[in-house]
Amino acid sequence: MTEQTPREQMEYDVVIVGAGPSGLSAAIRLKQLDPDLSVVLLEKGSEVGAHILSGAVLDPAGLNALIPDWKEKGAPLNTPVTEDHFFVLTPAGQTMLPSWPVPKLMDNHGNYVVSMGNVCRWLATQAEELGVEIFPGMSCSELVYGENGEVRGVVAGEFGKNADGTPGPSYEPGMELLGKYVMLAEGVRGSLSKQVMEKFDLRKGYGPQKYGLGMKEIWEIDPAKHKPGRIWHTMGWPLGKNAGGGSFIYHAENNQVFIGLVVHLNYENPHLYPYQEFQRFKHHPMVAELLKGGKRVAYGARAISEGGYQSLPKMVFPGGALLGCSAGMVNVPRIKGNHNAMLSGKAAAEAAHAAIKAGRQSDELSDYEQSVRKGPIGQDLWKVRNVKPIWSHLGLYASMALGGLDMWTNSLFNFSFFGTMKHHQTDAADTKPARDFAPIDYPKPDGVLSFDRLTNVAFSFTNHEESQPAHLKLKDPAIPIAVNLPKYAEPAQRYCPAGVYEVVSEAGRDPRFVINFQNCVHCKTCDIKDPSQNIDWTTPQGGDGPNYPNM
Template identity: 50%
Template structure:
């Protein structure tokens, strides 16, 4: 049996997102002699990074205090802030003075998060961090005591039948004293670790949203540099929560997106098509008159909050950033918390290694996190997500406003609301919903999924095993397909899943080559039959300017 090549480091980081890059930089700042490696499954750093994004600069200011002087192109200061409430025909702005202060974006910056990550990667490499894009961590490795000792990189050169091709290469093993997992929301290895170490015992299930985003080149007369707009209401109904964002970037570019919370009930709902409908609203469509769409992508976000955090440490490693779920839900901001978690974990790991401790639990990290602004933020907003789930949009929004104002006055509520029903269990059975009929796209303002994929530069090695697995293929039969709505045919933002007709019979087809790695199918599949695993390294989208 062929043995894996082995590389060893002091600290191994899985994922070159904000949390992983911040951790790597802080490790080198604390102890330049530490050997640090980052594995990134995207073809390049930032290729799989997608977010709105308006960021709170607190973490960047701490990590690299002069970042604005050294990289002024990275960020655009927010110059105006609007919150819209829409119905089908009209909309109105909520006065800023009525919005809880936590929802204001004063002092924040609009960024393209992939570009921020690419810049942070350069900073990390300048400090001596080794970064390997195009290498997907596919398996967690354990030592004889059960502690995490590293990961195995996915094998390369395997065909669809599972046979070795001429260019087959066994993925190497990478060992480390500590391994930090920063895969983003619904990380595949994070899920394995949660089961291995029972990290979710006593916690609420994680809850998610799907964010679908486009970038447009707009007419100068429709552009207001630094404008941030958020919207709630139409096209969603009161039983379905979510909202939109519009951010005005440099060079007359505008990012527009829609986040649908994945606890929705109607299996025919399509977050992609909700974004298309949103753009047609009379208060919105003028921004895109005469404009050209230049970017598209989608990604799930973890938004369960404090009640849904797993135990974040285990023997040999930790879950950081969105792998754990550190998003501040009502602020729609998680980048700063992800980076701060990476920095705190780095300090704990560096201290442990200096003290001669290897592959134990970094309890100091948890103590530091709980004493930090990250925990204070999540504590303040812990009831907002479950309130929306329990009370609907109108009632939940009113509750959220009251609680946020109270917390600003130092009057935190003494109770903690729970949300124990996982997102996939919320779908209604056939016969209990009204199918949603979306308008046909016009190809000017609204589009279909397949036409959008070209803007995501998505690509996978064609002759490789399908990375979207059915745990029980027998659940998919012509009888089932004839009598059931397959929700994944609607919620997938890339047209991966479809039902086609072969010899007069419905057939289930998985177009894995279209996959944007958003993870929604792994989250929302009602029977939890779909399992997302890492494809061959480098596959997936290559987001540019997202």
């Protein structure tokens, strides 16, 4: 912003960034505790739910704690789990594992197949009824700091920049929204969350965060094959030894199934193509038979925090807190984090309310930190803390056997033979040179069960104003061609599930690295997996990005 364009300011008691389950829960709890508190919630999507993507089988523990009478109030939890099966796939078949060796914490009965986008839309109505001010289409592009370096607020609603970053003819500088506390509930790898983690060194003493890439499609299938509440999880094929991960198939309402594949981003082979692995998965005989005669109606992707207990950073800083997946609260073996996100929002709200009531502001909410680590969230993550490290270090089958044993001993005796295992390095650092691996030959999508990336991106209803600056920024524009291409075969061409990155080769010219930011579905994989850590994901102008209908 130029000095000639000052920003207006608005003061609130609490400013919340992100209308996902954690941010909405924080807003609701604050107004439950004190209706006179002024609370504003800023959402970068065009509407609440537009950028929400999750499996999802929801453990209602968070909702029970926040709104005990959610059933009477019409929460969209309409499909209780009725069947829960786990398969190990081979290329042509599958083995269903018995349920008796599985720890009780893995049981999904009592949970619900939901669209978290619709759950968040419902939570937004509850928040607004309590007096929360919700502003969708308001990207938060900067943090505002106070005189002593504390976080005082955010800049939201900056529009109209030219492609080169200069103010255009319709430029709007945005507003500074200031609060006694600022809660960052941006989801995985949030741009402001990254900044406060670096500024306040919040990862000091804690392990690196680990991630997965989750890709999801919604299909309408033959009613004769639809079993509301049936859930399947699979491991093994197609990933095999190339990467960790697994699939989910959830039967939701209205003859729809939610189908997806999660690929752990610590894979070594830069030739791996996660999106094509997902498309190949749908050709497994078991899956193909389910989808036969159906049609895909939506597609999306997002990163998932997988580090667990060991990777939780310090979650408070002067003036605010990290909520939900901004910190990383997913229980990996359960494939669930929404309940913990909601519980974190509730805990942060209670800590902020107590602080404001005591006359405090802009300090560290240490009560929130303790509540997360010692309360239900910490207990949930502690019991499964070794499953992901065992999987990363020893592979799938060791994870199934030793990880299962570890969950049993932790659940029954609060004891682990392994202590607390560590994550060694970031997912970017796990990437090995391309020369160490053979390229992977993927089948061409058939347009019936499998689709090319650009065709599928159209089903995410993604849109970005093309005249704005690219929100995907290269720290050094030379690195993709000079370093990543010769050393890693430039994996951005493959790890992006939306076809944002291309290496274009033309006769008589040097290769060029092209960023098609208009395709971006805001999954953040590039920010995580780029082996040179050269890509910085920032927020585009408000309202841009995917417009998921009911992910």
